[in-house]
Structure formats: C-alpha cells, structure tokens
Amino acid sequence: MKKIGIIGATGVVGQEMINCLYDRNFPMSELRLFASARSAGKKVSTPKGELTIEEFSVEEAKKSDIVLMAVSGSFAKEYAPQITEGDAIVIDNSSAFRMDNDKPLVVPEVNAKDLKNAKIIANPNCTTAILAVALYPIYKEFGLKKTIVSTYQATSGAGYEAMMELENETRNYLEGKEVSCDKFPSPIPFNLIPRIDIMTDNNYSKEEMKVVNETRKIFHNSELQISCTAVRIPTFRAHAESVTIETERPINPEKVRDILKNAKGVEVIDDPKNWQFPMPLTASKKYNVEIGRIRQNIIFNEYGLDFFVCGDQLLKGAALNAVQIAENIV
Amino acid sequence: MKKIGIIGATGVVGQEMINCLYDRNFPMSELRLFASARSAGKKVSTPKGELTIEEFSVEEAKKSDIVLMAVSGSFAKEYAPQITEGDAIVIDNSSAFRMDNDKPLVVPEVNAKDLKNAKIIANPNCTTAILAVALYPIYKEFGLKKTIVSTYQATSGAGYEAMMELENETRNYLEGKEVSCDKFPSPIPFNLIPRIDIMTDNNYSKEEMKVVNETRKIFHNSELQISCTAVRIPTFRAHAESVTIETERPINPEKVRDILKNAKGVEVIDDPKNWQFPMPLTASKKYNVEIGRIRQNIIFNEYGLDFFVCGDQLLKGAALNAVQIAENIV
Numbered sequence: 001m002k003k004i005g006i007i008g009a010t011g012v013v014g015q016e017m018i019n020c021l022y023d024r025n026f027p028m029s030e031l032r033l034f035a036s037a038r039s040a041g042k043k044v045s046t047p048k049g050e051l052t053i054e055e056f057s058v059e060e061a062k063k064s065d066i067v068l069m070a071v072s073g074s075f076a077k078e079y080a081p082q083i084t085e086g087d088a089i090v091i092d093n094s095s096a097f098r099m100d101n102d103k104p105l106v107v108p109e110v111n112a113k114d115l116k117n118a119k120i121i122a123n124p125n126c127t128t129a130i131l132a133v134a135l136y137p138i139y140k141e142f143g144l145k146k147t148i149v150s151t152y153q154a155t156s157g158a159g160y161e162a163m164m165e166l167e168n169e170t171r172n173y174l175e176g177k178e179v180s181c182d183k184f185p186s187p188i189p190f191n192l193i194p195r196i197d198i199m200t201d202n203n204y205s206k207e208e209m210k211v212v213n214e215t216r217k218i219f220h221n222s223e224l225q226i227s228c229t230a231v232r233i234p235t236f237r238a239h240a241e242s243v244t245i246e247t248e249r250p251i252n253p254e255k256v257r258d259i260l261k262n263a264k265g266v267e268v269i270d271d272p273k274n275w276q277f278p279m280p281l282t283a284s285k286k287y288n289v290e291i292g293r294i295r296q297n298i299i300f301n302e303y304g305l306d307f308f309v310c311g312d313q314l315l316k317g318a319a320l321n322a323v324q325i326a327e328n329i330v
Numbered sequence: 331m332k333k334i335g336i337i338g339a340t341g342v343v344g345q346e347m348i349n350c351l352y353d354r355n356f357p358m359s360e361l362r363l364f365a366s367a368r369s370a371g372k373k374v375s376t377p378k379g380e381l382t383i384e385e386f387s388v389e390e391a392k393k394s395d396i397v398l399m400a401v402s403g404s405f406a407k408e409y410a411p412q413i414t415e416g417d418a419i420v421i422d423n424s425s426a427f428r429m430d431n432d433k434p435l436v437v438p439e440v441n442a443k444d445l446k447n448a449k450i451i452a453n454p455n456c457t458t459a460i461l462a463v464a465l466y467p468i469y470k471e472f473g474l475k476k477t478i479v480s481t482y483q484a485t486s487g488a489g490y491e492a493m494m495e496l497e498n499e500t501r502n503y504l505e506g507k508e509v510s511c512d513k514f515p516s517p518i519p520f521n522l523i524p525r526i527d528i529m530t531d532n533n534y535s536k537e538e539m540k541v542v543n544e545t546r547k548i549f550h551n552s553e554l555q556i557s558c559t560a561v562r563i564p565t566f567r568a569h570a571e572s573v574t575i576e577t578e579r580p581i582n583p584e585k586v587r588d589i590l591k592n593a594k595g596v597e598v599i600d601d602p603k604n605w606q607f608p609m610p611l612t613a614s615k616k617y618n619v620e621i622g623r624i625r626q627n628i629i630f631n632e633y634g635l636d637f638f639v640c641g642d643q644l645l646k647g648a649a650l651n652a653v654q655i656a657e658n659i660v
Contacts, residue, residue: 275523277525
C-alpha cells in the first residue's frame with residue numbers, strides 16, 4: 001500500500017488521475033491532493049469520501065511514496081527534483097523531462113522495463129502515447145521504414161478552459177452571437193486549427209516534433225523515420241490519428257488484426273462496412289485505444305498499411321498512462 | 331451569350347452554381363432553373379431578378395446551350411445522354427461519368443485542354459478538385475513518387491440536410507437533449523466519422539478511391555502513386571487535407587511557395603508562427619484553395635514535402651469548378 005500525492009489535482013488531468021486511481025483499485029493507504037493556494041480548501045468527492053485540496057509545498061509532497069504531477073513544465077522542472085530528494089518518486093505529465101537521457105519516458109505497454117529505479121519518470125505527450133500503444137505491436141512484428149501521421153486532436157489537450165471555449169463559443173455561434181477566442185488563436189467552433197504548440201526551426205510544430213522524438217525514445221530507435229501533422233478539431237476529449245506505414249517485412253491486415261487482438265491497451269474496432277471504426281464518440285472515457293480502418297496501403301502494397309486510431313486524450317493520453325506507470329512501480 | 335440551364339437548382343450545389351454564374355458575370359442570355367415537380371413554381375431571387383423553378387423535362391433542358399447538373403449519379407446517367415442528343419453540352423457534378431474513357435474529367439487549372447468538343451463533361455469529386463488545384467503545379471515542377479492524403483471533410487459534402495443535422499444536433503447536445511443522427515451513421519456533433527461513401531473491395535472507401543482514380547485521370551498519369559484516408563469532421567462547408575509527398579526531383583518549401591504564388595486557383599497562407607494557415611473559417615465562401623504549412627518532410631528530406639490545403643467544398647469542390655468549365659467552353 002502506497003501513499004500517493006497528486007499535484008495539480010484541480011485540473012482536468014488531475015481529476016482524471018483521481019478517478020483512475022480509485023477505478024483501478026490502486027493499492028493506496030493515502031491520497032493527498034495538492035494545488036495552488038487559490039484552490040486550497042476546496043473539497044473533492046471521491047468514491048472513498050471527501051478529500052480537501054491542500055496548498056502545495058515540497059515538504060508535504062515529499063511525504064508521499066509516489067507523486068503524480070499534472071502541472072506546467074516550468075513548475076515540474078523546479079519542484080520535481082526537490083520532491084525526489086527523499087524517497088518519493090515523481091511521475092510527471094509535462095514535457096519537462098521527457099527528452100532527458102537519464103529519465104525514462106514510458107508507455108507501460110511498450111517500455112515498462114525502462115522504469116528500473118528511476119526517481120523522476122516522464123509521461124509522454126498525449127498524441128504520442130495513443131499512437132505508441134497501437135504502433136508498437138506492429139513495429140515489433142513487421143519493423144517500420146516510414147510512419148506518416150496526421151492528427152485530429154481534441155480541445156482537452158489545451159485544458160479545461162479550452163474545452164469550455166469550444167462549448168461556449170459553439171453556443172454563441174448557434175445563437176447568432178459573436179464568436180470569439182481566447183485559449184485558441186482562432187474561433188474553434190466548426191473550424192480546425194492546423195498548428196498545436198509553438199513552431200520549431202524546421203517548420204514543424206513542437207507538438208509534431210514531440211510525436212517524432214518521443215516515439216523514437218519510447219521505441220529505443222533514434223533512427224525511426226516518422227513525420228506528423230498535428231491539427232486541432234472541434235471535439236472534446238479524444239484524439240484521432242490517421243497513420244500510413246511502410247514496413248521492413250511484408251504485412252497484411254489480417255495478421256495485424258490478430259496481433260492487435262492480443263495486444264494490451266488497444267481495442268480493434270474494424271468493421272467499416274457496418275460503420276464500426278474508431279471515433280471520439282466511442283473512444284472517450286475508455287481506457288483502451290481504438291484501432292480500425294486497417295487496410296493494405298495501395299502505395300507500399302505488401303509492405304504498407306493504413307490505420308486509424310482514437311484514444312481518450314485525458315486517459316491514455318495523460319492520467320491513465322501516469323497511473324499505469326505507478327502500477328508498474330508498485 | 332449562352333443559354334444556361336441548371337438541373338437540381340434547389341440543392342445546395344445548385345444554389346451555389348447560380349451565385350457563381352452571376353458573381354463571375356458569366357455571359358448568359360438566359361438562365362433556367364430545373365428541379366423536381368415538388369420544387370416547381372418556387373421562386374429564387376437572383377441579382378437580375380426573380381426566377382421560377384421549372385419542373386425538369388428533357389425537352390426543355392435540351393434548349394439550353396450549357397446544362398449544369400447537380401443531381402444524383404443515377405439521374406445524370408439516365409438524362410445527360412438524352413439532353414445532349416441535340417446541341418446542348420452537359421457539365422455533370424455527379425460521379426456518373428467521371429471514369430468514362432470517352433468523357434473528360436476536368437479541373438480547369440489543370441486540364442482544360444481535355445474539354446475539346448465533349449458533349450458530357452464530368453466535374454470531379456470535391457476532395458479531388460481541391461487537392462488537384464494545389465498539387466498539380468508541384469507535380470509539374472518536381473514530379474511525384476508518392477502522395478499520402480488524410481482529409482478533414484465538411485458536412486456540406488453530404489448535402490444541405492447533413493449541414494442542418496450538424497447544426498441541429500449540436501444544439502441538442504448543448505441543451506442536454508438526446509443527440510440523434512439520420513444523414514450520418516453516428517452523431518456528428520463533436521465527433522468525427524472516418525468513412526465517407528460506401529466501402530470498396532480493397533477496404534478503402536469509395537470517397538478515398540475517387541481521390542486516387544480521379545487525380546490519376548485529371549493528371550493523365552494512371553501510375554500516380556497516391557493513397558487517401560477520408561474523414562468527416564464537424565465543420566460546415568470547407569474540406570481540409572493533410573498531404574505528404576515524395577517527389578522525383580529535389581524540392582524545397584521556398585520554391586514551392588514561389589510556384590504556388592503564380593499558380594491559378596490557389597492562395598498561399600503560410601505564416602504558422604503568426605497563426606496564418608488554411609482553415610475552414612477563412613477558406614469558406616472563397617474561390618481560391620488555401621495552401622500552407624508548407625515544409626520539408628523529415629522522412630523524405632530534399633525529396634519530400636508536407637502541406638495542408640483547405641477549400642470550399644461547395645465552390646472549388648463543386649459549383650465553382652463546374653462554372654469554370656462552362657467559362658472554358660465559352
């Protein structure tokens with residue numbers, strides 16, 4: 001039984017962490033919830049009774065065995081090293097430590113063994129985690145020469161207020177009122193925005209390069225040839241991704257479906273004739289990542305495959321993966 | 331000055347055809363609007379006064395010089411040959427004649443020369459037309475080895491009632507009412523549907539194979555290596571497409587931007603640092619197709635490019651292209 005702390009417990013990812021811990025019967029002797037002074041004193045109801053948000057301090061957070069952080073990168077960078085000076089282990093959802101050579105970046109279905117005795121463990125970018133859990137079993141069996149990804153990302157990736165902006169501004173749109181934007185650079189209702197995060201020197205966005213660099217690190221293959229186009233669309237909490245791959249060895253959809261049916265963390269939903277495929281509507285609030293539209297790619301032929309994945313951005317893309325890491329530590 | 335007829339004038343594409351003809355000052359001596367008996371007698375206001383919808387008959391339609399058809403494939407297949415028995419020319423927006431060897435399939439910026447003396451001319455699939463106008467200048471200059479497309483398609487592609495379903499069911503969602511679907515197989519608000527049209531034998535959808543086969547025909551290259559994933563998203567009337575290409579000859583973004591700045595039918599919007607890129611919000615109701623996010627692809631390097639296009643499905647994807655064909659005939 002472990003003492004667990006969550007920092008950033010009032011955010012949308014923090015709340016899903018609480019849900020996941022209880023829903024999965026995580027062996028906890030204690031759960032403490034930390035946030036900023038502004039939120040301290042607030043009550044949070046859980047299946048085991050009400051909990052009170054505490055103002056974050058390093059001293060108190062250090063008393064937990066495992067600390068889940070759902071905070072900004074700069075906050076994590078400052079405090080995670082201090083929290084882990086004692087025995088506490090930190091699992092951090094920000095991008096602060098993901099590319100640090102001495103810190104593991106973990107999708108448990110792929111590289112749980114990287115956890116070893118790490119004190120600070122990075123939780124991947126949401127789009128990366130959702131892709132990795134579906135792509136890795138294919139990579140292991142067939143090898144990958146090229147991976148080309150286009151994403152359909154939900155507003156939850158930009159936080160609770162972004163989801164509310166989608167909802168409220170859509171209402172304004174339908175009522176004929178002025179549609180504005182604050183969390184997004186352009187109005188998001190009935191629109192899409194083909195840039196997420198800042199731009200990098202090669203004219204890919206940082207979100208796109210996270211998918212590239214983090215997948216390489218998780219797969220232990222710095223030469224993995226992968227590119228991405230990251231697009232925000234007006235959905236709430238599930239990211240979808242259209243993926244085309246060229247493989248090292250011959251591949252076919254039947255084999256892939258067989259392999260994925262036995263893989264952890266994925267659910268094959270692939271009967272397009274009967275309109276069964278991954279969708280935000282069905283993938284939201286689900287632990288498993290949906291995969292479907294699996295077909296032989298008509299350019300790469302027997303060395304090529306197309307597929308479509310959809311996973312809950314707040315769960316596999318964030319809170320669930322962090323809790324799974326904690327489960328693996330225990 | 332030509333006598334013009336529109337069949338299917340009450341539909342959403344038919345209405346845009348009327349708008350385009352007047353807006354572009356098409357040299358018309360007469361415009362007649364045909365629809366089913368149900369719509370006959372309805373009045374349509376135009377910049378040149380009110381017009382009355384007539385019930386369609388072959389005899390009356392034959393009296394026009396150019397007939398624009400915005401009807402179903404089966405209707406077009408039955409009546410276009412009869413209408414063109416005399417001097418009338420038909421430009422058909424359905425898929426009925428697109429792959430017929432003896433009938434041209436035309437995007438005027440690409441292959442206007444195919445029009446020759448054809449009596450029935452096919453207007454391409456919306457996604458194809460929007461892609462072709464942006465892709466062709468690149469193809470001509472650099473050659474294409476591979477083209478991989480993922481789409482973000484608006485509800486207008488499924489007709490007016492589908493657009494209304496998005497609007498009405500989104501309202502239901504926001505009011506906490508039950509969200510249902512009729513024109514779509516699943517609720518479309520805050521969702522996406524990764525299948526458009528029926529499925530074909532190779533597990534691509536018919537929409538996806540239209541992009542493949544029609545682009546090949548328009549480019550006069552039956553060996554063009556192109557694949558597509560077609561996805562419906564909750565937007566109203568502009569389709570977006572994420573495109574990755576491998577070229578025959580070295581390519582770079584600066585050259586591409588230069589070429590596209592001088593190309594017809596496209597508008598380069600490519601300043602992602604300042605949040606300037608193609609979006610449904612800006613591409614809707616615009617004749618030109620927006621292209622941006624132009625960057626060197628990190629897999630294919632000097633032989634690779636990524637870009638993002640967005641074009642009005644009802645204009646370049648349908649009505650405008652048909653009217654442009656008519657302009658070329660005149």
